[in-house]
Each structure stands twice: as C-alpha cells, then as structure tokens.
Amino acid sequence: xxxxxxxADLSLAAALWAVDxxxxxxxxxxxxxxxxxxxxxxxxDSGRNxxxxxxxxKMPKRIGNLLPVMTDxxxxxxxxxxxxxxxxxxxxxxxxxxxxxxxIDKVQHWVRYGGWKPSEPIHTRHYEPSNGxxxxxxxxxxxxxxxxxxxxxxxxxxxxxxxxxxxCIAGIKGRGPHKAAKQVAQWMKTDRAGMKYGAELDIxxxxxxxxxxxxxxxxxxxxxxxxxxxxxxxxxxxxxxGLPIGYVTSHWFQNLAMTAFDRYVRGLDGVAHYYxxxxxxHLYGPxxxxxxxxxxxxxxxxxxxxxxxxxxWQVYRTDYMDRDGRHRGRALDGLGFVIYCDHVSxxxxxxRRLIRLCxxxxxxxxxxxxxxxxxxxxxRIGQLKHANEHRFRVKYVDGVVSYRKIRKVVQNx
Numbered sequence: 001x002x003x004x005x006x007x008a009d010l011s012l013a014a015a016l017w018a019v020d021x022x023x024x025x026x027x028x029x030x031x032x033x034x035x036x037x038x039x040x041x042x043x044x045d046s047g048r049n050x051x052x053x054x055x056x057x058k059m060p061k062r063i064g065n066l067l068p069v070m071t072d073x074x075x076x077x078x079x080x081x082x083x084x085x086x087x088x089x090x091x092x093x094x095x096x097x098x099x100x101x102x103x104i105d106k107v108q109h110w111v112r113y114g115g116w117k118p119s120e121p122i123h124t125r126h127y128e129p130s131n132g133x134x135x136x137x138x139x140x141x142x143x144x145x146x147x148x149x150x151x152x153x154x155x156x157x158x159x160x161x162x163x164x165x166x167x168c169i170a171g172i173k174g175r176g177p178h179k180a181a182k183q184v185a186q187w188m189k190t191d192r193a194g195m196k197y198g199a200e201l202d203i204x205x206x207x208x209x210x211x212x213x214x215x216x217x218x219x220x221x222x223x224x225x226x227x228x229x230x231x232x233x234x235x236x237x238x239x240x241x242g243l244p245i246g247y248v249t250s251h252w253f254q255n256l257a258m259t260a261f262d263r264y265v266r267g268l269d270g271v272a273h274y275y276x277x278x279x280x281x282h283l284y285g286p287x288x289x290x291x292x293x294x295x296x297x298x299x300x301x302x303x304x305x306x307x308x309x310x311x312x313w314q315v316y317r318t319d320y321m322d323r324d325g326r327h328r329g330r331a332l333d334g335l336g337f338v339i340y341c342d343h344v345s346x347x348x349x350x351x352r353r354l355i356r357l358c359x360x361x362x363x364x365x366x367x368x369x370x371x372x373x374x375x376x377x378x379x380r381i382g383q384l385k386h387a388n389e390h391r392f393r394v395k396y397v398d399g400v401v402s403y404r405k406i407r408k409v410v411q412n413x
Contacts (some may be wrong), residue, residue, distance in 0.1 A: 025363055033330040055231075059221050059260060060163040063156060066225040070155045076104045079150040087142040096143035103143065107151060111227055118238035119145050121246075138244035144403055149249050152231055153215060164255060165262035167275035171251045178333040180275055180387045181344065184332060187273050187284070188318070188341050194272030198318045199283040199295045200388075202310040203302065206279035207250055208242040211306040215243065218257025251278055261301055268294040282334065283296045285317070291315055336383065351392065354380045357398040374409035377401060 032062060068108040069075055080100060085092050097105050121138035128135060129231035140146055168184070187195050215236055223229060235249050243250040258276065266274050270290025271283050281298065285291040292315055299309050317329040321343045333341040338347055346354075357377055361369040369377060382401070384393050 005134050018332050036222050061221055062224040063159050064224045066155050066228045070151055071108045072373055073104050076107050080147050083146055083150045089143040092143040093142045102367050114230060118234055122245055124184055133229045135245060137246040153252055163222060164259050168255055168262055170278040181335040181337045184342050193286045195318055196286050197285050197288045197291050197315060201281040201313045202309045202341050203279035204308045207245050210243045212236055214305045215253050215257045216351045219253060221260060222256055225301045239341050240249050264301060265298050268297055335389055346387050355396050361401050371409060374406045
C-alpha cells in the first residue's frame with residue numbers, strides 16, 4: 001500500500017488496528033501530491049498541471065458503542081426474520097427459525113466474545129444477458145453466516161448512511177439508479193454550465209482486486225466499535241484475495257472504504273457534480289481542462305489504493321440544443337437510461353429486449369407468462385415510468401400484454 005513506507009510499517013499498522021483507541025492516528029494519503037524519486041514533491045507538483053482540492057476533506061465522527069444494538073434480542077430476531085424472506089429455499093433457514101431463541105443466544109455470544117468462523121462460500125456462475133458476462137458468484141448459507149452478515153449491516157445502517165456521500169447510490173434504500181437518473185436529468189435542465197462536460201471512469205475488477213488492508217482501513221474511518229470491527233475483519237479475512245461478488249457485505253465494505261474517495265473527488269477544483277455507482281464514477285464540470293485534471297487526480301487516488309482503472313475513461317461534451325433545435329454533443333448513457341438535456345430515454349437494446357419479451361408472453365396460452373417472464377416484465381415495465389417513453393409503452397406494451405396477469409403470476413410465485 002502506498003501510504004505505508006515499508007513492511008515494518010505494515011506490521012506496526014496491524015498492531016495499531018488491534019487497539020481501539022489508536023485508529024485515528026492513521027491518515028489517508030493525499031494522491032494529488034506526486035512524490036518524486038527523493039520522496040519529496042517534485043517541481044511539477046507545484047505547477048498548474050496538478051488538480052488541487054478546493055478545500056481539505058475531513059471524515060465524519062466515527063461510530064462507536066454498537067454492542068447494545070448488536071446484542072439486542074429483538075434486533076437479532078428482526079434481522080433473522082427479514083433475511084429469511086428471500087432464503088426460504090436454503091436448507092438451514094427453517095431449522096434456524098424453528099430454534100430462533102437458541103440462535104439468538106449464539107449470535108449474542110459471538111458478538112460479545114468472538115468465536116464465530118465464517119463458513120466456506122458456495123460458488124456458482126451467473127450469466128448476465130445484458131452485457132454477455134459470466135460472473136463468479138459466491139454466497140453463504142442462511143445460518144449462521146447470512147444472519148451474521150445482516151447483523152453487521154443493520155447495526156450501522158441508520159447511523160452510517162447519513163455520513164456517506166449523498167450520491168453514493170449502490171445498495172442503499174431510497175437511492176439507487178432511478179433516483180440518480182432523475183437527479184442527473186434535473187442537473188441537465190437547471191445547471192447547464194455545471195453539466196457542460198462529463199467524465200466517466202470505471203475501476204477494473206473492483207471486487208476481486210480490492211486490497212484487504214485498504215478495505216479494513218476504510219471502514220475504520222467510519223466505525224470504531226471493536227466488536228463490530230472484529231466481525232467485519234473475520235468476513236474480509238475469510239477470502240484470500242479481494243471481496244466476493246454475492247455477499248451482502250461486499251458492496252457495503254466497498255462503499256465504506258470509498259467514502260474518503262467520494263469526499264476527496266467532490267472537493268476537487270472543476271467538479272460541479274459527482275456520483276458513484278460502486279465502481280462506476282461520473283464527474284461533471286464547466287471546464288474541460290479542469291475536469292481532465294480532476295479525473296487524473298481521481299485515478300492517482302485509486303492507484304494509491306491499489307485499484308486499476310479501465311483504459312476506456314473519457315471526457316466529453318454533454319448533450320445540448322443548438323440554435324436550430326438539434327441535439328449536439330453526447331447524451332449521458334448510464335444507470336439504465338440515456339439522458340438528454342430535455343428528456344430521458346430508454347436504451348435501445350433494452351427496448352428491443354422488452355419488445356421481444358412482450359411478444360413471447362403474448363404467444364403463450366391465454367397470454368399468461370411464466371414466473372421468470374413475469375418478473376422480467378414487471379421489472380422492465382416498471383422502469384418505463386422513469387423515462388419519457390409514453391408512446392413506446394402505448395404501442396409495444398399496453399396492447400400486447402396484460403398487467404393484471406403479470407402481477408398475479410408474480411404475487412403467486
């Protein structure tokens with residue numbers, strides 16, 4: 001890691017992390033200062049090519065005293081019941097709910113005194129037709145690992161979300177891509193100067209290549225409770241490399257660790273608007289040269305955290321209307337939508353999939369979809385209300401499928 005000078009410093013840091021009162025002594029690197037061969041900022045660092053922050057970013061006060069929450073019997077019971085709703089097919093779910101009082105005692109003991117060892121993950125592969133990728137997915141049984149993961153997240157949810165960036169939108173209730181797309185469309189209409197140029201950046205293999213030291217250091221910047229940290233470290237250290245795709249804790253640990261990055265980028269000169277969807281980073285500003293510098297500074301920060309960025313990063317002129325009323329520039333393609341300066345559209349490949357899906361449902365007996373078709377149709381039709389696609393919906397959806405039949409199949413599933 002670049003903020004440690006030697007292996008001896010790494011050993012010292014590990015010792016410090018074991019002491020609850022010394023976590024604040026470790027400072028984040030400042031990647032906008034390029035270090036020369038001698039270990040001091042080079043002459044180029046003080047020039048105009050360096051993007052400096054508009055102000056020093058500070059991390060919020062850390063969260064402590066989580067033991068009463070994590071050992072509360074009603075809290076643990078709620079975590080178990082809520083988590084079980086989507087895991088009823090797991091063979092460990094019903095036995096755990098049958099002996100729920102005994103399981104609550106176990107969780108209380110593990111939180112107070114330790115002793116919980118994460119189980120080996122169950123590996124599977126999932127094909128994503130939207131991008132043609134074959135992903136390795138890992139998941140754990142409902143009991144005990146799934147319950148412990150939910151206890152970890154629910155214990156800090158209400159207090160840590162307000163401390164995170166308001167446009168860190170992945171996996172947080174009330175945010176998500178729909179709200180972000182609506183906000184970006186609002187920026188396009190109300191702040192044309194701040195949205196003149198856009199920049200996109202993507203972290204290469206974000207979860208598999210996440211460094212454990214960086215992740216553990218990152219959530220220590222927000223949480224100081226030693227009981228919570230002991231459980232979180234056990235989850236992270238249960239994997240040799242990176243974070244598993246499929247764990248409910250993975251994107252939360254990633255968001256917590258990247259909170260310092262969000263604050264740093266938002267404070268860079270030339271960045272008017274910013275949002276991040278896990279590893280997809282979007283910056284907007286009024287000046288192209290300053291936005292290039294801000295993007296370079298962001299990549300240097302990520303390099304200091306041992307992240308590699310994809311080479312497809314770019315800075316472009318966003319969509320606008322010329323004097324003749326024609327669209328110029330480039331629409332913002334992200335979050336499942338194509339965002340123009342005056343309207344929001346559905347992606348073309350998404351519209352084609354929806355048309356094919358509706359025709360397949362229509363061809364079935366009595367127009368009754370299968371469970372999978374009904375879920376896909378409900379999801380994609382629901383997205384239409386977030387875009388200006390009324391004519392498309394009337395022509396290709398309303399007269400082809402029955403919403404009542406789709407809803408009934410989903411409810412009965």
